[in-house]
Amino acid sequence: MSSQIDFFWRLPTHGCSSSVRNPDLSRGDWVPLKEGNQAPGLYEGVSDGTTYIDHVAQIAKAAEISGFHGGLIPSFPMTDDPWVISSHLARETKTFRFMIAFQPGFINPVETARLTASLQRATGGRALFNIITGGGGPSQLWWGDSFAHDDRYGRTTEFLDILKGVWKDGPFSYDGRFYSVEGGTLPPALAATDLPEIYFSGSSDAALASASKHADFYLTWLEPFEQLKAKFAAVKEKTDALGRRIKCSIRVDLIARPTEEEAWADAKAGFEATAHKRSDSFRQASDSVGAARQAAFKASDAKHYDDLIIGPNLWTGFSLLRGGPALGIVGSYEQCAERLDELIALGADGFILAGTPHLEEAYRVGEEVLPLVRGRQASLSIAAE
Amino acid sequence: MTEFYWQLPTGGDNRSGAFDQLSRNTRPTPNATIRDLRRNQFNNFDYLSQIARAAEMAGFDGLSIPYDAEGESAWIVAGAIAREVRRPKLVIDFSPGLGSAVYAAKQAVTFQRYSGNRLGWALASNADGAARRALGDFVNDADLAARLEEFLTVSKGVASQADFTFKGRFFEVLNGGFGGPLSGLDLPEITLSGDSDEALILSAKHADVHVFALGTYDLEDRVATLKAQAAEHSRTVRIAVKARVFTHDDAARARLDAERASFSEDADTLAGDFAGVASELARLGADRFILFAPNSLETAYRIGEHVLPLVRQSQRQAA
Ligand SMILES: Cc1cc2nc3c(=O)[nH]c(=O)nc-3n(C[C@H](O)[C@H](O)[C@H](O)COP(=O)(O)O)c2cc1C
Numbered sequence: 001m002s003s004q005i006d007f008f009w010r011l012p013t014h015g016c017s018s019s020v021r022n023p024d025l026s027r028g029d030w031v032p033l034k035e036g037n038q039a040p041g042l043y044e045g046v047s048d049g050t051t052y053i054d055h056v057a058q059i060a061k062a063a064e065i066s067g068f069h070g071g072l073i074p075s076f077p078m079t080d081d082p083w084v085i086s087s088h089l090a091r092e093t094k095t096f097r098f099m100i101a102f103q104p105g106f107i108n109p110v111e112t113a114r115l116t117a118s119l120q121r122a123t124g125g126r127a128l129f130n131i132i133t134g135g136g137g138p139s140q141l142w143w144g145d146s147f148a149h150d151d152r153y154g155r156t157t158e159f160l161d162i163l164k165g166v167w168k169d170g171p172f173s174y175d176g177r178f179y180s181v182e183g184g185t186l187p188p189a190l191a192a193t194d195l196p197e198i199y200f201s202g203s204s205d206a207a208l209a210s211a212s213k214h215a216d217f218y219l220t221w222l223e224p225f226e227q228l229k230a231k232f233a234a235v236k237e238k239t240d241a242l243g244r245r246i247k248c249s250i251r252v253d254l255i256a257r258p259t260e261e262e263a264w265a266d267a268k269a270g271f272e273a274t275a276h277k278r279s280d281s282f283r284q285a286s287d288s289v290g291a292a293r294q295a296a297f298k299a300s301d302a303k304h305y306d307d308l309i310i311g312p313n314l315w316t317g318f319s320l321l322r323g324g325p326a327l328g329i330v331g332s333y334e335q336c337a338e339r340l341d342e343l344i345a346l347g348a349d350g351f352i353l354a355g356t357p358h359l360e361e362a363y364r365v366g367e368e369v370l371p372l373v374r375g376r377q378a379s380l381s382i383a384a385e
Numbered sequence: 386m387t388e389f390y391w392q393l394p395t396g397g398d399n400r401s402g403a404f405d406q407l408s409r410n411t412r413p414t415p416n417a418t419i420r421d422l423r424r425n426q427f428n429n430f431d432y433l434s435q436i437a438r439a440a441e442m443a444g445f446d447g448l449s450i451p452y453d454a455e456g457e458s459a460w461i462v463a464g465a466i467a468r469e470v471r472r473p474k475l476v477i478d479f480s481p482g483l484g485s486a487v488y489a490a491k492q493a494v495t496f497q498r499y500s501g502n503r504l505g506w507a508l509a510s511n512a513d514g515a516a517r518r519a520l521g522d523f524v525n526d527a528d529l530a531a532r533l534e535e536f537l538t539v540s541k542g543v544a545s546q547a548d549f550t551f552k553g554r555f556f557e558v559l560n561g562g563f564g565g566p567l568s569g570l571d572l573p574e575i576t577l578s579g580d581s582d583e584a585l586i587l588s589a590k591h592a593d594v595h596v597f598a599l600g601t602y603d604l605e606d607r608v609a610t611l612k613a614q615a616a617e618h619s620r621t622v623r624i625a626v627k628a629r630v631f632t633h634d635d636a637a638r639a640r641l642d643a644e645r646a647s648f649s650e651d652a653d654t655l656a657g658d659f660a661g662v663a664s665e666l667a668r669l670g671a672d673r674f675i676l677f678a679p680n681s682l683e684t685a686y687r688i689g690e691h692v693l694p695l696v697r698q699s700q701r702q703a704a
Contacts (some may be wrong), residue, residue: 053498078567087461091468115458118458121460142487143488190457
């Protein structure tokens with residue numbers, strides 16, 4: 001197993017703000033068109049003809065040129081769709097890898113194999129997945145999916161059995177609880193492409209069972225470090241027992257600045273700018289174990305931004321600034337790199353980072369933080385302490 | 386005005402096989418005395434993109450992106466060319482049986498947002514049960530039409546209404562519907578096909594465009610039947626005719642090309658000189674022609690340069 005660390009960035013799929021200090025969206029058409037807005041913009045009183053994909057393209061190019069392997073492309077009811085984004089950007093990026101967040105229930109596995117293999121051909125092998133299994137509640141039914149939590153994971157496992165089988169062992173037949181196929185194959189040119197790497201998200205026991213069978217990377221939001229260490233150990237043990245290897249990756253937002261003081265000042269400004277419309281995107285009806293852990297930080301109850309500091313450079317207020325998990329890293333460039341090194345020491349093999357605004361922060365983090373990450377070298381010295 | 390669509394060879398044409406061999410390194414350099422820098426750089430997507438640009442520059446109104454069991458995913462092809470080809474409509478073959486109708490609508494809406502409402506869906510499921518089962522689709526023949534109707538109800542419902550709820554035999558959704566900038570977009574234009582009575586009944590109710598293959602038995606009668614049925618639903622359905630074309634300034638050479646490609650006897654083949662093909666298209670009088678050829682790139686240019694101007698000039702004169 002390589003000891004190198006894989007860094008991805010994130011593509012925002014429902015707009016982006018131009019500053020973490022003032023998190024109102026201004027990039028994309030989730031807000032009314034006004035002067036200064038981006039993609040679409042207003043030029044001489046009319047829309048300039050750009051669309052949100054033009055902005056997403058800018059971020060993807062910034063990420064690939066500043067050293068990220070690619071980006072996670074989330075999928076929620078209010079977002080644009082990751083397959084469409086990936087195919088649109090296939091031919092105008094060079095090394096950017098498209099990590100499609102996908103719920104296996106939504107397209108059948110044979111069709112998904114064809115879509116993905118074609119995307120491999122369109123991109124020169126740059127497609128991969130974040131397999132998600134949905135958070136239940138009203139949004140699951142919004143999507144038209146009425147399966148219960150553990151059934152959804154059962155379906156995810158069958159889906160990946162078939163996707164891989166059709167792709168690499170066709171003609172492939174399978175008779176499952178959720179899916180069946182008789183003699184499924186891909187045409188030779190498509191079957192010759194590599195299977196996409198599989199990142200897999202989910203914190204429940206059902207999730208770990210499915211991930212250990214199929215995932216290349218187990219992906220989690222940032223949680224308190226000791227809790228994460230135990231989680232990674234459990235995943236790796238479960239996977240070892242099946243004679244497979246799995247790596248672990250952490251999806252985390254950063255506010256990285258030249259000094260710690262500036263970083264906290266920006267967290268504070270963002271906290272205060274959103275005070276008038278406090279809502280915590282993670283405290284909604286859901287059957288997700290991972291989301292419950294984020295909601296337990298109760299970020300929206302805080303009166304002051306510093307009520308939400310739970311450790312060195314660790315802040316649980318990110319869910320107030322944007323939809324997404326609560327816990328993230330706030331600090332100087334050096335401190336951000338140190339926290340990442342600690343996470344590597346406790347078992348992380350990769351990260352999906354993000355910051356607001358996604359475009360400029362891709363450059364900043366790529367230029368200022370990644371060069372300071374010592375990775376496994378640091379792990380040795382941290383272990384020795 | 387008659388619309389002209391060019392059909393992309395998603396399953397490859399005479400040339401794309403060579404592209405793929407280059408990409409897979411399966412073929413020795415064609416001539417070892419020549420230094421060859423192409424290896425691993427190209428595959429069929431590069432060729433498809435060039436044909437799409439050719440069709441745009443040659444004046445076609447749209448691209449038809451077919452399902453081919455031996456070919457690429459039409460969705461991915463459409464996405465991959467959408468930012469390179471800015472004017473033509475992009476109509477993809479799409480089976481309503483391979484996933485959720487809500488998810489398909491979501492993908493379509495994103496596509497419409499990025500492409501300026503240029504996506505169309507040519508909806509069809511494979512008519513052969515065994516072929517469907519190989520795609521993981523176990524629906525009975527008898528249920529195909531009902532499923533298609535449910536697919537349309539749900540995909541249109543969530544794209545055009547807030548708080549949309551539906552529970553059918555194949556699809557369900559509770560309090561669904563797209564909001565914010567994902568709402569209010571044009572739904573993909575719906576193309577259906579087939580010449581059976583059932584196909585025409587379905588089209589009369591649901592299709593924006595109905596495609597017949599050139600050479601369809603009793604074409605005029607089928608068209609008249611469909612139009613009458615659509616009128617009963619107070620609808621109009623535009624008629625498309627799909628044809629394989631060989632054309633040349635010399636009609637004999639066009640026929641020779643068709644023979645060489647072993648298509649001269651096929652009912653859907655049209656072979657003739659430029660004026661002959663133009664007048665045959667005018668005689669057929671469809672609202673849309675979907676044309677294709679085994680030499681896709683060259684023929685797109687030939688038709689765009691020599692045939693479309695004749696058709697369009699004569700239509701302008703008539704108008
Ligand atoms: C890193 C990460 C990314 C996720 N991205 C998405 C997403 O894009 N769309 C989505 O609906 N859910 C997403 N989820 C949530 C999962 O679908 C799922 O709700 C959650 O992991 C529930 O599983 P659990 O009960 O096993 O924790 C994500 C979860 C994680 C950890």
